[in-house]
Amino acid sequence: MSFTMSRFSWKEVERHQLDRDKALAGWDEVNLGYLTFEEAKAEADRCLQCGTPYCQEGCPNHNPIRDFIGLIQEGRLIDAALLDWEANPLASCTGRVCAWERQCEGYCVVINHGDPIRIGTLERFMGDYALQHLDEIDLSSFKGEATGQRVAVVGAGPAGLAAAWFLARKGYDVTIFESWYLYGGVMAYGIPEYVLPQRIIDLEVEKLLRLGVKVRTGVRVGKDVTIKELMERDGFDAVFIATGANQPATPGVPGEDLPGVWTAKDFLMRATEELLSREYGLPVKEPVHVGDRVLIVGAGDTAMDAARTSLRLGAKDVIVAYRRTEEMAPSRPIEIEHVKHEGGRFMYLVNPTRFIADESGKLCAVELIRMELGEPDRSGRPRVQPVPGSEFQIPVDTAILAVGYKPERDLADSTEGLEVANWGGIIVDRYGQTSLPGVFAAGDCVTGAKTVVHAIYAARKACEGLHNYLMAKRLEREGAARHEALLLSAAAAS
Numbered sequence: 022m023s024f025t026m027s028r029f030s031w032k033e034v035e036r037h038q039l040d041r042d043k044a045l046a047g048w049d050e051v052n053l054g055y056l057t058f059e060e061a062k063a064e065a066d067r068c069l070q071c072g073t074p075y076c077q078e079g080c081p082n083h084n085p086i087r088d089f090i091g092l093i094q095e096g097r098l099i100d101a102a103l104l105d106w107e108a109n110p111l112a113s114c115t116g117r118v119c120a121w122e123r124q125c126e127g128y129c130v131v132i133n134h135g136d137p138i139r140i141g142t143l144e145r146f147m148g149d150y151a152l153q154h155l156d157e158i159d160l161s162s163f164k165g166e167a168t169g170q171r172v173a174v175v176g177a178g179p180a181g182l183a184a185a186w187f188l189a190r191k192g193y194d195v196t197i198f199e200s201w202y203l204y205g206g207v208m209a210y211g212i213p214e215y216v217l218p219q220r221i222i223d224l225e226v227e228k229l230l231r232l233g234v235k236v237r238t239g240v241r242v243g244k245d246v247t248i249k250e251l252m253e254r255d256g257f258d259a260v261f262i263a264t265g266a267n268q269p270a271t272p273g274v275p276g277e278d279l280p281g282v283w284t285a286k287d288f289l290m291r292a293t294e295e296l297l298s299r300e301y302g303l304p305v306k307e308p309v310h311v312g313d314r315v316l317i318v319g320a321g322d323t324a325m326d327a328a329r330t331s332l333r334l335g336a337k338d339v340i341v342a343y344r345r346t347e348e349m350a351p352s353r354p355i356e357i358e359h360v361k362h363e364g365g366r367f368m369y370l371v372n373p374t375r376f377i378a379d380e381s382g383k384l385c386a387v388e389l390i391r392m393e394l395g396e397p398d399r400s401g402r403p404r405v406q407p408v409p410g411s412e413f414q415i416p417v418d419t420a421i422l423a424v425g426y427k428p429e430r431d432l433a434d435s436t437e438g439l440e441v442a443n444w445g446g447i448i449v450d451r452y453g454q455t456s457l458p459g460v461f462a463a464g465d466c467v468t469g470a471k472t473v474v475h476a477i478y479a480a481r482k483a484c485e486g487l488h489n490y491l492m493a494k495r496l497e498r499e500g501a502a503r504h505e506a507l508l509l510s511a512a513a514a515s
């Protein structure tokens with residue numbers, strides 16, 4: 022089955038979103054999804070229930086899409102969600118943030134006859150329904166028989182939360198250690214409220230708490246407690262590292278550390294802290310002032326979030342500058358449309374060459390150079406190269422750098438024997454185990470910056486490895502105990 026980029030239908034989305042003025046007036050979620058069961062069922066009923074569900078092939082986590090849509094067709098929303106949770110415990114999150122156009126929906130055969138089935142919107146609808154009815158759901162069938170073994174999960178992003186879910190289901194006693202105040206990792210401090218509200222992440226975590234998972238926020242492993250201490254002093258039998266890739270990259274041009282130049286991570290995090298400070302008791306820092314003119318460098322999801330957040334903070338002219346073309350932008354197409362719809366504009370085939378300060382030392386302009394597409398590189402993607410002498414300047418009050426992330430090195434630096442690649446990624450074997458026995462890792466900290474659904478899948482796979490490791494330990498321990506008992510009874514008998 023070949024992949025077709027699902028046609029982006031703004032009309033379809035428009036039907037379910039806040040109008041522009043309302044969207045820009047606050048931080049409310051813009052996409053509203055299906056508003057009634059009838060609407061969701063009408064969409065589910067278009068699904069052909071294919072013998073071979075190619076949509077599942079297109080999903081990086083291979084969610085049971087055909088079967089959960091079949092259950093929605095029958096009106097069994099909670100059963101549908103429970104089925105999805107078997108593979109994907111964060112359905113209400115992925116139902117909001119996945120790049121369906123390139124994944125499940127891009128593989129839906131209905132695409133050949135018009136619009137593909139809106140799989141993401143259906144997943145979100147049934148996931149939200151189940152979260153709203155958590156009290157009616159018996160999660161005990163999800164909880165495995167207690168093994169008596171304890172696992173520490175480091176990081177409460179999608180990889181850590183998913184790992185906690187899969188491990189609790191196998192009967193492990195799981196504690197998550199998270200360095201920030203909120204759960205969700207980048208889903209909480211990177212992806213803004215108007216895309217994925219924190220209350221949804223909190224409900225997903227509530228599900229984990231009901232399985233007996235414990236969560237400790239404000240603990241930075243490597244600084245407040247080491248992995249060695251967790252294992253040797255605190256009695257954890259294994260550790261699962263899911264610390265993400267949160268060290269922002271920068272383009273490396275002069276002036277990028279001027280006041281007024283932000284990394285997207287710091288900018289989005291600060292905006293979230295400000296927004297949620299009262300509700301969650303977060304420390305209030307200085308408010309973010311972006312001024313009237315904002316330039317964002319990059320064209321991934323992070324850049325689109327930075328653009329939309331700048332518009333909500335009052336910027337009048339927001340420009341997203343990207344060195345390639347719109348078709349080559351890594352962002353989800355829907356996010357680009359949201360930026361346009363909310364009043365942002367785009368400049369393609371340009372790259373910053375320097376950030377310029379005024380007499381007070383603050384950023385006042387960006388110099389850009391025009392780029393052109395050249396011969397394809399080894400991956401087949403055209404190279405981009407600067408057009409000599411094409412530099413030009415535009416005045417700005419704020420510049421936001423959204424050009425990528427890599428893993429932070431502090432945990433590796435404080436953990437003797439934990440091997441990392443040159444770029445900072447934790448090295449694991451095919452079972453997800455690091456160079457340290459009993460220490461597993463998955464998500465962006467292993468692969469580099471990817472997506473929520475990739476982090477969930479990686480965690481699921483690594484949890485299988487961790488489970489096998491702990492099962493072997495258990496058998497070894499039981500075998501040794503049995504052997505000792507046999508020796509004792511033999512000694513007593515003689």
Ligand SMILES: Cc1cc2nc3c(=O)[nH]c(=O)nc-3n(C[C@H](O)[C@H](O)[C@H](O)COP(=O)(O)OP(=O)(O)OC[C@H]3O[C@@H](n4cnc5c(N)ncnc54)[C@H](O)[C@@H]3O)c2cc1C
Pocket residue numbers: 118119120175176177178179180181198199200201205206207208211212240241242243263264265266267285289322323324326432463464465466470471472473474476
């Ligand atoms: C702004 C932005 C927008 C994005 N938009 C999308 C999108 O629309 N769709 C999509 O699919 N993906 C998106 N992504 C990517 C996606 O969010 C990430 O790929 C995903 O969150 C990775 O999950 P993770 O669990 O591996 O890491 P993270 O989400 O980074 O979580 C890691 C967690 O570990 C914690 N931590 C780190 N070090 C320690 C330590 N030493 N001790 C304790 N805790 C620690 C961190 O505080 C964090 O909570 C976006 C990324 C960004 C930055």
